[in-house]
Amino acid sequence: MIRRNALLILGTSLLISTSLQANPTEETEALYQQHCASCHGADRLGGMGPALLPQNLSRLKQPAAEAVIRNGQPATQMPAFADVLDADAITALADYIYRAPAKTPDWGQAEILASHLLPHPSGTLPDEPAYKADMMNLFLVVETGDHHVTVLDGDKMEPIHRFASRYALHGGPKYSPDGRYVYFGSRDGWITRYDLFNLTVTAEVRAGINMRNIAVSADGKYVMAANYLPHTLVLFDAANLELVDVIPVGNDAGDSSRVSAVYTAPPRNSFIAALKDIPEAWEITVQDGEAKVRQMQTDTWLDDFFFDPDYQHLIGAARDGKRGYVINLDTGATIAELPLPGMPHLGSGVTWESQGRRVMATPHLGTGAVSIIDMQTWEVIKTLKTEGPGFFMRSHENSRYAWVDVFFGPNQDKVHVIDKQTLEIVKTLQPAPGKVAAHVEFDRYGKKLLLSIWEKDGAVIVYDAETLEEEKRIPMNKPSGKYNVWNKINYEEGTSH
Ligand code: DHE
Numbered sequence: 001m002i003r004r005n006a007l008l009i010l011g012t013s014l015l016i017s018t019s020l021q022a023n024p025t026e027e028t029e030a031l032y033q034q035h036c037a038s039c040h041g042a043d044r045l046g047g048m049g050p051a052l053l054p055q056n057l058s059r060l061k062q063p064a065a066e067a068v069i070r071n072g073q074p075a076t077q078m079p080a081f082a083d084v085l086d087a088d089a090i091t092a093l094a095d096y097i098y099r100a101p102a103k104t105p106d107w108g109q110a111e112i113l114a115s116h117l118l119p120h121p122s123g124t125l126p127d128e129p130a131y132k133a134d135m136m137n138l139f140l141v142v143e144t145g146d147h148h149v150t151v152l153d154g155d156k157m158e159p160i161h162r163f164a165s166r167y168a169l170h171g172g173p174k175y176s177p178d179g180r181y182v183y184f185g186s187r188d189g190w191i192t193r194y195d196l197f198n199l200t201v202t203a204e205v206r207a208g209i210n211m212r213n214i215a216v217s218a219d220g221k222y223v224m225a226a227n228y229l230p231h232t233l234v235l236f237d238a239a240n241l242e243l244v245d246v247i248p249v250g251n252d253a254g255d256s257s258r259v260s261a262v263y264t265a266p267p268r269n270s271f272i273a274a275l276k277d278i279p280e281a282w283e284i285t286v287q288d289g290e291a292k293v294r295q296m297q298t299d300t301w302l303d304d305f306f307f308d309p310d311y312q313h314l315i316g317a318a319r320d321g322k323r324g325y326v327i328n329l330d331t332g333a334t335i336a337e338l339p340l341p342g343m344p345h346l347g348s349g350v351t352w353e354s355q356g357r358r359v360m361a362t363p364h365l366g367t368g369a370v371s372i373i374d375m376q377t378w379e380v381i382k383t384l385k386t387e388g389p390g391f392f393m394r395s396h397e398n399s400r401y402a403w404v405d406v407f408f409g410p411n412q413d414k415v416h417v418i419d420k421q422t423l424e425i426v427k428t429l430q431p432a433p434g435k436v437a438a439h440v441e442f443d444r445y446g447k448k449l450l451l452s453i454w455e456k457d458g459a460v461i462v463y464d465a466e467t468l469e470e471e472k473r474i475p476m477n478k479p480s481g482k483y484n485v486w487n488k489i490n491y492e493e494g495t496s497h
Pocket of ligand 1: 059144169170171172173213214260261304347391392480481482496497
C-alpha cells in the first residue's frame with residue numbers, strides 16, 4: 001500500500017467510508033484495488049509489499065493489521081491511511097485481506113518462471129572478496145525489524161555491510177558448500193541468492209505463495225523450497241535459481257499436504273521433507289536433474305525434524321506435541337518413541353558428547369523444559385526445568401556450554417547456560433531486563449558468541465564463550481537469527497543445519 005491516490009489530497013473531510021455502501025464487499029474490493037493493489041498485487045499475492053492472504057497473515061492479529069493500515073509501518077514504504085480511510089473502511093479492508101479469495105491462487109511452473117530475476121548470472125562477477133575479512137568467520141544477522149541483513153566480521157565483531165532482504169525471512173539462510181553464496185527464503189516464497197564476495201544479489205525467484213524454508217543440497221547443486229501454499233516442493237538449480245521441477249505433495253489416496261520443512265541430509269545426498277497433513281516423511285534424491293521421491297509412512301503426523309550426525313535416523317515431533325518418534329532412514333521403520341513434555345522444537349536441537357555418549361537436547365515451545373536424550377538408547381536421560389518455553393538452542397564443539405533462551409512468558413529476557421557435562425543450568429543471564437533475549441550463534445572457533453536482543457531498538461551482544469562475560473553490544477533492528485559461515489558449511493554439531 002504505497003501509492004496514495006488523488007483523494008488524499010482532498011484532506012480529511014473526504015475520508016472514504018464503507019459504512020453507507022449497499023454492497024460492502026464490492027466496495028472493499030474497489031478500495032483494495034485503489035489503495036493497496038499497486039504494492040500488494042491486484043490478486044493479493046504480493047509485490048513490493050507482502051502477500052495479503054490469510055495464510056500469509058496468520059502470524060499477525062487482525063487488530064494489529066488494522067493498526068498498520070491506520071498508522072503505516074515505520075521503516076517500510078507502507079504509509080498511514082488514517083487521513084484517507086475512516087475506521088469502518090479500515091476494518092472492512094482488514095476483514096477483506098483475512099478472507100480467502102474466491103479462487104485459490106495458482107503458483108505453478110508458469111508463475112515461478114515468470115518471477116525469475118537474474119541480475120548477475122553465474123560467472124559474471126569477480127571471484128575475489130571485495131573486502132578484507134576471514135570469509136569463514138563471517139556472520140549474517142537477519143534483522144526482522146526492518147527486513148535487512150547485516151554481514152558481520154566475526155574476528156573484529158564489526159558490521160561490514162547491511163542490505164535489504166525480502167519481506168519476512170524465515171528459517172536459517174543456507175550457504176553454498178564453499179561459503180561464497182548464501183540463499184535466503186522468505187515466508188512469501190522468495191528465494192534470494194546473495195554473493196558474499198561481491199555483496200550483491202545474483203538471482204531471485206518466487207517458489208510459492210506461502211513458503212516455510214529452503215535447503216541446499218550437500219553438493220551445492222540444488223536448492224529445494226518447502227511450501228504451505230501451494231502444496232509443493234520446488235527444486236531449483238542453485239547456480240542461477242532456474243526452475244528444475246515442481247513436485248506436487250500428496251499421498252497415494254490423493255490427499256495433498258502442506259510441507260512443514262525441507263532439510264538437507266549430506267551423507268545421504270538427499271533432501272528430507274516433513275509433511276504437515278499426511279503421516280509420511282519424504283526423502284528426495286536428485287539424479288541428472290530428475291527428482292525421485294521415496295515416501296516413508298509414519299505412525300502419526302510428524303513435524304519439525306532433527307537428525308543424528310550421520311543421518312541414519314530422524315527424530316520428529318508428533319502433532320499432539322507430547323512425543324517424539326525416531327525413524328530409521330534406511331528402513332523407514334519407527335524404532336523408538338520418546339515421551340516429551342510439551343511441543344519439542346526439535347529443529348532447534350543440538351548434540352554433543354557427554355560422558356562417552358552422544359546426546360541431543362531440545363527446548364519445548366509449550367513448556368519450560370529442555371529434554372536431553374541419549375542418541376544410542378533413545379531414552380530421555382534428563383529434563384531440565386527452565387524459566388519458560390524456549391525457542392532456540394545453540395552450542396559449539398569447542399565450548400563447554402549450551403545456551404537456551406526463554407522465548408515465551410514473563411521471563412523472556414532471560415537466557416540459560418547449560419554445562420554440557422554435568423547437564424545442569426550453571427548460569428542464567430538477563431542482559432537487557434524487560435527485553436527479549438534469544439538465539440545464540442558461536443564464531444567459528446567456539447570462543448565468542450552472539451546473542452540477540454530481539455527488539456526494534458535491539459542489539460547483538462558479543463560474549464566470551466568461556467568466561468560468559470559481555471564484550472560489546474552492536475545496535476540492530478530486531479535481530480533474529482545469526483549464522484556463521486564456518487559453522488554452517490561444516491555442519492557444526494552445536495548449530496542448526
Ligand atoms: Fe521458525 C527456523 C518452523 C515460528 C524464527 N522455524 C525454523 C525451522 C522450522 C521452523 C521448521 C527450520 C527451518 C530452517 O531453518 O531451514 N517457526 C516454525 C514454526 O512452525 C513456527 C512455530 C510457526 C510458524 O508460524 O511458522 C515458527 N520462527 C517462528 C517465529 O515466530 C520466529 C521466532 C520469528 C520469525 O521470524 O518468524 C521464527 N525459525 C525462526 C528462525 C529460524 C527458524 C530465526 C532459524 C533458526 C536457526 O538458527 O537456524
